[in-house]
Amino acid sequence: MYTAQGFALGRREEILGRGKEKLVRALEGKLVVLGVSGGISAYRSCELVRLLVKAGAEVQAVLTDSAARFVGPLTFQALCGRPAAVGCGVEMAGAGMQHIDLGRESALVIVAPCTANTLAKLACGLADNLLCTTVLASTCPVLVAPAMNSRMWANPLSQQNARRLERLARFHLVGPASGSLACGEEGTGRMAEPEAIFESAVRLLTSADLAGCKLLVTAGPTREPIDAVRFLSNRSSGRMGLALARQAARRGAEVVLVLGPGELEPPPGVQCVRVGTAAEMATAVRKHARGAQAVLMAAAVADFRPRRRVEGKLKKAAGMPRIELERTDDILAGLGRGKSRPILVGFAAESGDPLEAARSKLERKHCDLIVANDVSLPGAGFEVETNRVHLVDEGGAEALPMMSKDEVAERVLDRVAALIAAAGKRRAR
Numbered sequence: 110m111y112t113a114q115g116f117a118l119g120r121r122e123e124i125l126g127r128g129k130e131k132l133v134r135a136l137e138g139k140l141v142v143l144g145v146s147g148g149i150s151a152y153r154s155c156e157l158v159r160l161l162v163k164a165g166a167e168v169q170a171v172l173t174d175s176a177a178r179f180v181g182p183l184t185f186q187a188l189c190g191r192p193a194a195v196g197c198g199v200e201m202a203g204a205g206m207q208h209i210d211l212g213r214e215s216a217l218v219i220v221a222p223c224t225a226n227t228l229a230k231l232a233c234g235l236a237d238n239l240l241c242t243t244v245l246a247s248t249c250p251v252l253v254a255p256a257m258n259s260r261m262w263a264n265p266l267s268q269q270n271a272r273r274l275e276r277l278a279r280f281h282l283v284g285p286a287s288g289s290l291a292c293g294e295e296g297t298g299r300m301a302e303p304e305a306i307f308e309s310a311v312r313l314l315t316s317a318d319l320a321g322c323k324l325l326v327t328a329g330p331t332r333e334p335i336d337a338v339r340f341l342s343n344r345s346s347g348r349m350g351l352a353l354a355r356q357a358a359r360r361g362a363e364v365v366l367v368l369g370p371g372e373l374e375p376p377p378g379v380q381c382v383r384v385g386t387a388a389e390m391a392t393a394v395r396k397h398a399r400g401a402q403a404v405l406m407a408a409a410v411a412d413f414r415p416r417r418r419v420e421g422k423l424k425k426a427a428g429m430p431r432i433e434l435e436r437t438d439d440i441l442a443g444l445g446r447g448k449s450r451p452i453l454v455g456f457a458a459e460s461g462d463p464l465e466a467a468r469s470k471l472e473r474k475h476c477d478l479i480v481a482n483d484v485s486l487p488g489a490g491f492e493v494e495t496n497r498v499h500l501v502d503e504g505g506a507e508a509l510p511m512m513s514k515d516e517v518a519e520r521v522l523d524r525v526a527a528l529i530a531a532a533g534k535r536r537a538r
Contacts, residue, residue, distance in 0.1 A: 134519070135314040135359070137165035139216035142247075144240040145185075147175020149291040150222035150256040150300035155180065157221060157303040158188040161310070169211060170194070171240045173227070194239050208239055212246025217310055220244070222256030222300045225267050231280075232270035248279070250313045254306050255285045259296025283309045305377040308359070312378070317361030318526045324362045325401045325451075326354045326379075327394060327408035327440075329369030331387045335432060336419040344491035345409035347371045349456070352518040353405050354379045360522060365397045369408055387411050387437035394440050402529050403452040405521070406441045407480075409491075413437065445475030452528045454521065457481040458490075467501040478502050478524055480517075500524060 141161055145154050151172075161168050170185035170193040182193035194207065220227065220240070227240070231253065236242045244251055253274060261267055262285060274280040284301030301309075328350020332340040347368060354366040355376035364379040367390055375381040382397065384390045387410050398404050413434040423430050441455050453476040457467045460483065467481035479501040484490035488511055489497040496517045500507045502524070509520060 133164035133166075133311055135311050136161065139166050139314065140211075140214050141166045141168050141310070142211050142215045142218045142243055143168055143170050143185075143189075144218060144220040144223075144227075144243070145170060145172045145176040145180070146220065146222055146224045146227040146240065147173050147179060148222040148224045148256050148300075149179065151176050151179040153300060153303055154221050155184060155188060157219070157306055158185065160303060160307040162188065162190070164307070164311070167191075169215075171211070171243060172196075173238055173240055175224075197239050208242035208246045211243045212248070215243075215247055215249050217249055217314060218244055218247050218251045219254070219306065219310060220251065221254035221303075221306055223253045225255075225257045225261045225264075228253070228255055228257075228267060228270050228274075232273040251280050252306065252309055252313060253280060253282050254301050255282065255298075256300035257285070257298050258290060259294060259298040262296075262298045281309065281313060302377075308355075308377045312359045312361070315359045315361075319357060319522070319529070320361030322362045322402045322529055323365070323400055324357045324525070325365045325367065325394065325397050325404045326350050326357065327367045327369075327390060327404075327406050327410075328354065329371045329373075330409050331369050331390055331411045331437075332385055333387065333411050333414035333437070334418045335415050336421065336423045338422050341411060341414065342370075343409050343411065345369070345371075346492045347373050347408075348492075348494065349496065349514050349517070350405070350407035351376060352514040353407055353521065356515060356518040356522055360526070365401070367393045367397065367408070387414060387440075391438045391440045391443070394444070398444060398451060401451045402532075403454065403525050404444060405454040405525070407456050409458065410440060411437055439474075441476070442474045450475070452477045452525060452532065454478045454480065454525065458484045460485045464499060464501065464506055467499060467506070471501055471503070477528055478521070480521055 145151050158168050168189045170189050172193055172195045174196045177195045182195050185193040230241050236245050275282055283306050285297055286299040286301050287297045288299050290298055329347030330343045330345040332342045334340050351373055354364050358364045358378045366375050366379045366381045368381055368383055382393045384393050414437050416433045416435045444450055444453055455470055455476045457463050457470050457479055459466050463481035463483050467479040471479045480498050481501055482489050482496055482498045488495045495511055496514050497511045498509050498517055
């Protein structure tokens, strides 16, 4: 017979769907203390726990007494796999030095939601509950996600408290966001989305080897209009380019993402420029490549477009249409011809052995690296979460095993970071 506690722990794997997502290198095995203060946004912290645990982190929830009245400790225990601490925490066995232990062992403290009351306590260094004492006893980064009524957030006292925390090196604020508030008003005060808080957490624990670098990433397909309702396109989902943008932002880069049509949303923390056609993508790339240290052309840009777009809709009654095609601009080759070009990473999606085409593309388009794959292989083509690629440069080719597109992105960015560092050394001579 299950007790409530046993039921919660027994259901944890089902709730989390453990194993469906890869571990995030920055969070794997790290202890993250999640402080939850007493606001209506406390329920959204459950989703944040899910993201952290699925990324490989060990999460200890610390709730204020007020937070425990919004979301029960057992819910956090079910998600974290360990008892949640509430209030001062002293009711837990062996918890006499709990704030010291958590402060010593934690890699990151997140306070989400952080109410106006808790924000003021943190800014003043007060220590009247386990959450505040843990923050005081810790030396790791602290990520604070304010959540309150818009007028409370706009109050000069709250603004002063927020600025006081931001002036301290290890405190980082994410949000608040704008939108509908629990009170029915509209304004700035919503807790940042759990995904945005998660991304900020990953960045704080990721080596910022691309800090100070601007990277331009293209992703997705283009659509070349035939008439008012039809277009030429391809099966690209944009997942590979989005993974590159996400991982680059995590590593501290300023990222501009030029994104073609599709259903996927850009990752938090990047500047997204939406485009439709190859011509629009070319214009956006030329504009945003200025000042970029590297351009990663992961988009599947159409090679051809209709020479003439039909106004209105083609009618079946008019007979079989004749569509004449013309070439689109070769964006990558155009960048490669530049005198002071950035580091260029091209992508070669082939059917069959991609190495010959990749080596040719590397030379013809003056690229520094080509990421080549055989899209006919299962799990390595379009519209899937994984990829199997070759990294081809002037030194040869490295074959990577099947891995997630985020893992492929990490390996590509390792190469990009090394190329940027080498270019910096050459300029310094």
